[in-house]
Amino acid sequence: MNSGTISASGADLSSNGAIYVSSQNGGSIGTITNTGSLVGTTADISNVAGSVGTLNNSQGVGNPNGALTYTGILPSAYNIIVNSPTNYGQLSGSGVSGVTTFGVYLGSSLTKGTYASVLTGLASGTNVNATTGMFNGTAWNLVLNASNSWDLVVQNSATNTLQSVQINASSLATMYNQQAAPYQAALTYDCPVYDENNFCVTAGGRYTYVDASPSANAQAGLVVVGYRPLKNLRFGAFADQSINSNSPPRFSQSNPSPMWGLFAKWNLNEDGTGLGVQASVVTSSSKLTVTRPQLDNTEAGLGNTQFDGQGYQLTTNFLQPLSDSFALVPYFGLRYTHIQADAYTENTSTAVTSPLSYDDMAQNNLSAIGGVGIYSHLAEKLTATASVGFQQSLHHSMANYQGTSAITGLEHFSVQMPSANHSMATATAGLFYDISKQQRLGINVLWQQQAFSDANTTTALANYSIGF
Incomplete structure (x- = not known):
């Protein structure tokens, strides 16, 4: 477990265990790949003045710690990691700013259907870019549900x-x-x-x-x-x-x-x-x-x-x-x-x-x-x-x-x-x-x-x- 501030200018941060992370300086992180759990006190990732290039995340459904929580400036790109319909990433934002481009992580395994609440607390047009896309010949799109969260809807594979x-x-x-x-x-x-x-x-x-x-x-x-x-x-x-x-x-x-x-x-x-x-x-x-x-x-x-x-x-x-x-x-x-x-x-x-x-x-x-x-x-x-x-x-x-x-x-x-x-x-x-x-x-x-x-x-x- 890790508690405190992590600075990594132009570097990559990978996590496959339980880590407490709070980033509150003016540095930058190139890539964060979370295949386990990030657990912080106020948020799992807090980016007040720094920058995050790409955030890859599988923490969410199927994880005992629930969705990955995020505050501050959004990463330039956010890629959901989907392992199965019962094990996939969720990002819950609070007090977020900036725009992130949503995508599907290359190593994911998509199945036709709906992955509920993959994004929460991110506004349409303000915080989320790219609400449609293709993954290995399969189309997907983000749809706002009744709870004002984004569902990932995976279509038939073309x-x-x-x-x-x-x-x-x-x-x-x-x-x-x-x-x-x-x-x-x-x-x-x-x-x-x-x-x-x-x-x-x-x-x-x-x-x-x-x-x-x-x-x-x-x-x-x-x-x-x-x-x-x-x-x-x-x-x-x-x-x-x-x-x-x-x-x-x-x-x-x-x-x-x-x-x-x-x-x-x-x-x-x-x-x-x-x-x-x-x-x-x-x-x-x-x-x-x-x-x-x-x-x-x-x-x-x-x-x-x-x-x-x-x-x-x-x-x-x-x-x-x-x-x-x-x-x-x-x-x-x-x-x-x-x-x-x-x-x-x-x-x-x-x-x-x-x-x-x-x-x-x-x-x-x-x-x-x-x-x-x-x-x-x-x-x-x-x-x-x-x-x-x-x-x-x-x-x-x-x-x-x-x-x-x-x-x-x-x-x-x-x-x-x-x-x-x-x-x-x-x-x-x-x-x-x-x-x-x-x-x-x-x-x-x-x-x-x-x-x-x-x-x-x-x-x-x-x-x-x-x-x-």
Whole structure:
């Protein structure tokens, strides 16, 4: 313990114990760093005619001696030391003069929230300068409370909030891939078995897996209905209803209505050989629930948005038999997909006081597709198919993950999505068993590289077709 007068011209005074200090001469002290207790008789620090450059203080909440008391000329700068929400500095002034610049000590650990009565007895505009500031990417401000003391209010971290958006960007890319894969499969849907009434019904299931980081998968049931007005022309419609969807962490997708679409297929010859053309369209609408990861000094903001899309495809092929049991099928076409998440704002709650607002975000992709397939009759009723091909992007656009917030330092944000692939490979394999002339069982697997880099999808289809 120390009692008396301490003179330190241009020097630093550090304290981590119980010390009685009274400075009443014309000298100066460069820096006082108090990490323990300063205890004086009339005041813990009394500066009548001298000067103090910087006062760093942790004495206050959590200290048995309470706030650090101060009289006289204020230091040029006062930095609060914050160790935790229950251990931080408080300065209580009495008969003070001059102006001090408030700040947060570099070694502090700030947590979002309010630190009560960090300054008492200091008047606004007269004794306190700098009532707002930033600390390691986190904004803070001083607010006068009902007791005429200053509270330190720590906001959400702009730096960490932006990082939470960046983390979600990779998961959002997986959601776009998970949406694109069913479109690519649905644009090939067909109803191939007909009888004397020229009607066909196909029922089955779909499983889609997104091989990415993070991964995702989805299961769906599907129904396809076709009508054949001519032996070489058929058209129809389909509905593909999601049954279960396992989305990336912090994302949840619900599909209250099915993905549905239309198709038409024409062949030059009634037996399907020679030139063939197929046109297809697909559309879907779902809802996404998105939660931000909660990092230090951030909020786990949660919001809901509409997640819609459409796909269009036109392909031509030429089925060339090479033998009674083997045929070659080169194909070429165009595919366009549009997938969009609508603009939304996170929900406000007691836990989320600074929700983020996001702009709408669309992915558009116009691609040329092509490749070669084979048909092989393995047995009287068993047929195998396979193909390899490509998807070359002719035009690709993807909006940034961007929006606005009320968080200081993050009024606007924009996160670029993962880089895009423009040349993508695709492959299929299938097996079909004709139960009878009017009934068929089929299994088909479609593998496709996706627009976002380092991601590919696998879709498996199993179905039963019957003709009427």
